[in-house]
Amino acid sequence: MNHTHHPRIVIWLSALALAFAGVLFAGGAAHAQPKDKKLDRLWKAKCSSCHGMDGKGDTEKGKKMAIEDMTSPEFQKKYTDEQMKKAILEGVKEVRDGVKKEMDPLKDELKPDQVDALVGYVRSLGAQK
Numbered sequence: 698m699n700h701t702h703h704p705r706i707v708i709w710l711s712a713l714a715l716a717f718a719g720v721l722f723a724g725g726a727a728h729a730q731p732k733d734k735k736l737d738r739l740w741k742a743k744c745s746s747c748h749g750m751d752g753k754g755d756t757e758k759g760k761k762m763a764i765e766d767m768t769s770p771e772f773q774k775k776y777t778d779e780q781m782k783k784a785i786l787e788g789v790k791e792v793r794d795g796v797k798k799e800m801d802p803l804k805d806e807l808k809p810d811q812v813d814a815l816v817g818y819v820r821s822l823g824a825q826k
């Protein structure tokens with residue numbers, strides 16, 4: 698065996714092992730909370746255009762429709778989980794205080810567990826303050 702080459706191979710192998718461990722670790726971390734990431738994506742794709750990423754409704758559509766701030770205790774108290782589910786499934790279409798409020802029904806797009814998860818998401822927005 699050529700001893701002058703040995704350390705290089707060891708370093709190279711260690712680096713490879715580290716990289717491999719890194720991949721395993723990243724994979725493990727992604728597995729630990731796949732739901733939250735998916736939920737974030739779902740919220741971003743389906744809800745944030747009106748309600749905003751933070752749920753405050755600080756968006757163009759949110760302002761136009763005077764969408765309530767989901768992080769406020771008033772909002773959290775106002776709706777039960779059932780009412781939230783109903784809004785998500787069947788949408789909202791009403792005129793309140795002269796403002797037209799519309800949210801698309803999503804019952805054909807979401808699975809029941811996604812709806813539950815979204816209600817949980819809205820609740821977690823309220824718990825942040």
Ligand code: HEC
Pocket residue numbers: 740743744745746747748758762763764765766776780781782784785789798799800801803815816819
């Ligand atoms: C097109 C805009 C729009 C989108 C997209 C949207 N919403 Fe809404 N949402 C509204 C409006 C308007 C209201 C009416 C209440 C208000 O004034 O805040 C509302 C109300 C709600 C309420 C309160 C319940 C109620 O009866 O008012 C919940 C909960 C809710 N939305 C969740 C969601 C979730 C979850 C998503 C994504 C799956 C979503 N919304 C996507 C516009 C939207």
